[in-house]
Amino acid sequence: MDIEQAFGIVLKKYRLERSISQENLAFGAGLDRTYISLLERGKRRPTVNTLFAISKVLNVKPYKLIEDIENLVYINQD
Amino acid sequence: MDIEQAFGIVLKKYRLERSISQENLAFGAGLDRTYISLLERGKRRPTVNTLFAISKVLNVKPYKLIEDIENLVYINQD
DNA sequence: TTGTGACTAAAAGTCCGTG
DNA sequence: TCACGGACTTTTAGTCACA
Secondary structure (H helix, E strand, C coil), X not given: CCHHHHHHHHHHHHHXXXXXXXXXXXXXXXXXXXXXXXXXXXXXXXXXXXXXXHHHHHCCCHHHHHHHHHHHHHHCCC | CCHHHHHHHXXXXXXXXXXXXXXXXXXXXXXXXXXXXXXXXXXXXXXXXXHHHXXXXXXXXXXXXXXXXXXXXXXXXX
């Protein structure tokens, strides 16, 4: 699996766990609603700064998101 | 400290620990020599994909780089 | 509430060079 | 070996109307 796909899956997982809409996540992170949609569908390769902004709203540490992404990219096949 | 500055410091730290030149790091990661220089000087905001590419060459897990960056951005004030 | 195409502005990333 | 810069191409950031 490639990195942007994994990012999208992890992002969506945390967002849904917290019952936040794409729109509210976008607002909190200073991003656009449609951009969150693009990220979740693996259509964009976010910068590290964007990762940090999103992490803050999701109340999860950036390294934890990256760790989950690594697990999808390098280990798990699910 | 902002994220791109922290990224540059962490990147340079790991690169020097491993005695790799900017040029060899760039080659290994499929990037340009001058771009590594820009990153180390905090002049660019790398994508998450770039983080992963660099991590591979430095033989350090991406989440570990991010953790170090967090420590600089959120904790230390130097 | 979200997916999507189409778009412009901005930034990533390359390639040339110098000191 | 690296900092630094100009000029460049490619991709992301960010926005809109619409389904």
